[in-house]
Amino acid sequence: MFSRRKLIISAVIAAGAGSGTGAALAQAYPNKPVRLVVPFPAGGATDIFARVLSQKVGEKLGTAIVVENRPGAGGAIGSDVVAKAPADGYTLLLATSSTHSIGPALTSRLPYDTVRDFTPISHVGNAPSIMLVPNSSPAKTLKEWIDYAKKNPGKLNYASSGPGTIVQLTAELFKSQAGVFMVHIPYKGTALAIPDLVSGKVDVLFDSLPTGLPHVREGRLRALAVTSAKRTAMAPELPAIAEVLPGYESNTWFGLYGPKALPADIVARVNAAVNQSLADPEVKDKLARLGIEPVGSTPAQLAQMVAADAAKWRAIIVERKITGE
Structure with missing residues (x-):
């Protein structure tokens, strides 16, 4: 009788433990x-x-x-x-x-x-990213750059950190919504593209905000806009691309x-x-x-x-x- 009762109690305890495993795990988390x-x-x-x-x-x-x-x-x-x-x-x-x-x-x-x-x-x-152009670029604003690109189809290029990266896709999204054409020049990282952008060999780069903005602050490059849906607190003076191309965001x-x-x-x-x-x-x-x-x-x-x-x-x-x- 005692053995039978002991087995029943053990079975009930085991069943209860099994059904509450998830709750018990969560309750003890994290240990x-x-x-x-x-x-x-x-x-x-x-x-x-x-x-x-x-x-x-x-x-x-x-x-x-x-x-x-x-x-x-x-x-x-x-x-x-x-x-x-x-x-x-x-x-x-x-x-x-x-x-x-x-x-x-x-x-x-x-x-x-x-x-x-x-x-x-x-x-x-x-x-967000920042749209960078050389100081020698004839465009001083985003709208001027889009107008300039439309007047010079096939003559402009953009740099990226490689095929299929967010940098390339950001540029391609821009091309699609702005209706402009630029040739893709892939690099093994945006840092390697900066010298060519400064010299004017590259026409535009959508770099990450923290790595791109210092070049603007130091006067090496010109920033036209940021890719967030609205202006960012890190560079409130820069317009969002969406202010010119509604709905743009990357x-x-x-x-x-x-x-x-x-x-x-x-x-x-x-x-x-x-x-x-x-x-x-x-x-x-x-x-x-x-x-x-x-x-x-x-x-x-x-x-x-x-x-x-x-x-x-x-x-x-x-x-x-x-x-x-």
């Missing part, structure tokens, strides 16, 4: 350091952003957040690490427009599905993701810590110096934003026959 995978090299904008954000989010969660760089294949290697990680909240991904909007549109050979294999947590930031966005099937309680806890951190004055100041505008969102808002962004870039990639090679 060890969290790994934040950055799918790009150390020292880049995504990496620096991750380190600024991780320190404050770690404080909010009460644990250390360790940034781990897993670069390669345009961000696919690091993203795949997170896609295949346990859904326990201890491995997260700082994704970008390159990994979740542009990459899937350029190739069907990714080892994961950007929608099916990840859990969205929060849209954490945007980094940002490198940053979003926090977990593996698929991440428990809702963990998602909510991380989301709250992230959004609170992005509102912190110290974090906002550090990000402003990086040219990054903090956002903060619900998981659903991140998913919706990425879906719209991916559709936009997919249309440009198809229209312009862009490849990653």
Whole structure:
């Protein structure tokens, strides 16, 4: 009798433990350091952003957040690490427009599905670009530049950081909406294009705001506009391209993701810590110096934003026959 009763009690306890595993996991979270995978090299904008954000989010969660760089294949290697990680909240991904909007549109050979294999947590930031031209350019304003380009079809060129990059797509989106033609000259990074832009060998470059703006402040280049939907606090004197071309917008966005099937309680806890951190004055100041505008969102808002962004870039990639090679 005693053995039978003991077995029944054990079975009930086991069943209860099994049904509450997810809740128990969320309740105990986090009880060890969290790994934040950055799918790009150390020292880049995504990496620096991750380190600024991780320190404050770690404080909010009460644990250390360790940034781990897993670069390669345009961000696919690091993203795949997170896609295949346990859904326990201890491995997260700082994704970008390159990994979740542009990459899937350029190739069907990714080892994961950007929608099916990840859990969205929060849209954490945007980094607009700046439209740069040589000081020798006859155009002093964006409208003057567009008029000049239309009068000189096929004579102008633009630099990029390589085929299929956000820099090229930003320029191609501009060409499409402005109705101008420019020849693409790819470089292995925008820094390598700057000397040719200064000398006038290159006519235009859409560089990231934090790396491009110093050249303007130093008088080496002229800035015509920024690519965000509205003017940015980092350079409020510069108009948004959308002021001349309504609806134009190009940002490198940053979003926090977990593996698929991440428990809702963990998602909510991380989301709250992230959004609170992005509102912190110290974090906002550090990000402003990086040219990054903090956002903060619900998981659903991140998913919706990425879906719209991916559709936009997919249309440009198809229209312009862009490849990653």
